[in-house]
Amino acid sequence: MEILTVTNLSKSFGKVKAVQNLSFSVPKGSIMGILGPNGSGKSTTLGILLNVTHGYQGSFSWNLNKENSNARQNIGALLETPNFYPYLTGAKNLEIVAEIKGASSSDIKTALEFTGMKEHAKRKYQNYSLGMKQRLAIASAMLGDPEVMILDEPTNGLDPEGIAEIRQMIIELGDKGKTILLASHLLDEVEKVCSHLIVLDKGEKLYEGPINALTTSDTIVEINADNPEKLKSLLEDFNGIKSIKKESGKFIVQLGDRSYLKDLSKHLNDQELTITHFSEVKKSLEEEFLNIIKRHKS
Numbered sequence: 001m002e003i004l005t006v007t008n009l010s011k012s013f014g015k016v017k018a019v020q021n022l023s024f025s026v027p028k029g030s031i032m033g034i035l036g037p038n039g040s041g042k043s044t045t046l047g048i049l050l051n052v053t054h055g056y057q058g059s060f061s062w063n064l065n066k067e068n069s070n071a072r073q074n075i076g077a078l079l080e081t082p083n084f085y086p087y088l089t090g091a092k093n094l095e096i097v098a099e100i101k102g103a104s105s106s107d108i109k110t111a112l113e114f115t116g117m118k119e120h121a122k123r124k125y126q127n128y129s130l131g132m133k134q135r136l137a138i139a140s141a142m143l144g145d146p147e148v149m150i151l152d153e154p155t156n157g158l159d160p161e162g163i164a165e166i167r168q169m170i171i172e173l174g175d176k177g178k179t180i181l182l183a184s185h186l187l188d189e190v191e192k193v194c195s196h197l198i199v200l201d202k203g204e205k206l207y208e209g210p211i212n213a214l215t216t217s218d219t220i221v222e223i224n225a226d227n228p229e230k231l232k233s234l235l236e237d238f239n240g241i242k243s244i245k246k247e248s249g250k251f252i253v254q255l256g257d258r259s260y261l262k263d264l265s266k267h268l269n270d271q272e273l274t275i276t277h278f279s280e281v282k283k284s285l286e287e288e289f290l291n292i293i294k295r296h297k298s
């Protein structure tokens with residue numbers, strides 16, 4: 001079931017087309033990565049979905065469970081510039097947000113514990129490290145136990161340990177059943193955390209789907225033999241090969257289906273040939289991502 005459906009969304013700032021005819025849907029319970037370089041329209045899209053950016057074309061609809069819920073209560077957000085009072089403590093800042101969202105003090109306690117901010121709750125926000133500020137922002141987004149959380153570049157500027165902590169928290173929030181929209185310019189982040197992704201470039205959608213559909217669509221095998229010419233002709237004879245190329249002395253073979261692997265190795269069992277190398281290569285998301293961008297530009 002879809003928790004969000006976005007249809008033909010467009011938004012311009014003067015001559016800049018920040019979002020162009022964007023449609024996508026978000027399955028309930030998924031962690032949806034919105035991946036794109038800086039300026040690709042991620043924040044603008046999230047701003048529209050949160051009703052803070054206006055003057056757009058197209059539409060979107062949330063399919064939230066809680067009855068009579070408005071977006072403010074049922075969608076927790078961490079945006080790029082958090083709105084906390086520097087001279088107040090973390091706890092006090094959360095109390096203010098809880099008041100606005102109608103969240104309880106037990107929500108505050110849960111959020112502080114989950115984010116590891118309980119021990120820092122009595123310190124002033126202005127004295128927090130960047131990592132603590134981000135954790136407080138996640139705590140704030142959790143208040144009211146929303147069904148959906150929207151996180152815009154939540155690990156920006158953090159050190160590797162801080163990045164790992166925040167990513168782990170996002171995965172745990174997903175395990176709790178929350179639907180999460182995560183904007184990121186980091187492929188590695190999206191790969192580690194998300195179940196689904198859309199790829200944006202210059203406000204346009206280049207890809208939408210589950211992460212694993214990107215990485216497991218075709219099977220790639222590296223093959224070498226003592227008689228490369230013979231190997232080449234045998235490969236060319238085999239039905240089910242989508243493409244053959246030679247890279248660093250090895251043949252890289254793309255199979256339409258993984259079930260062809262067995263037949264291929266039988267087919268290569270030839271008296272004139274000794275196979276010296278035969279291994280399946282796991283395609284990285286990065287490679288697929290680059291292919292998507294390349295296809296878009298050509």
Ligand SMILES: Nc1ncnc2c1ncn2[C@@H]1O[C@H](COP(=O)(O)OP(=O)(O)OP(=O)(O)O)[C@@H](O)[C@H]1O
Binds near residue numbers: 017041044
């Ligand atoms: N308030 C604004 N006024 C004018 N231009 C804007 C405004 N907000 C965004 N833009 C422009 O719209 C385009 C998309 O920006 P957006 O912030 O949505 O991208 P992004 O993918 O979130 O990038 P970043 O990670 O850098 O925020 C950019 O060219 C940006 O300069």
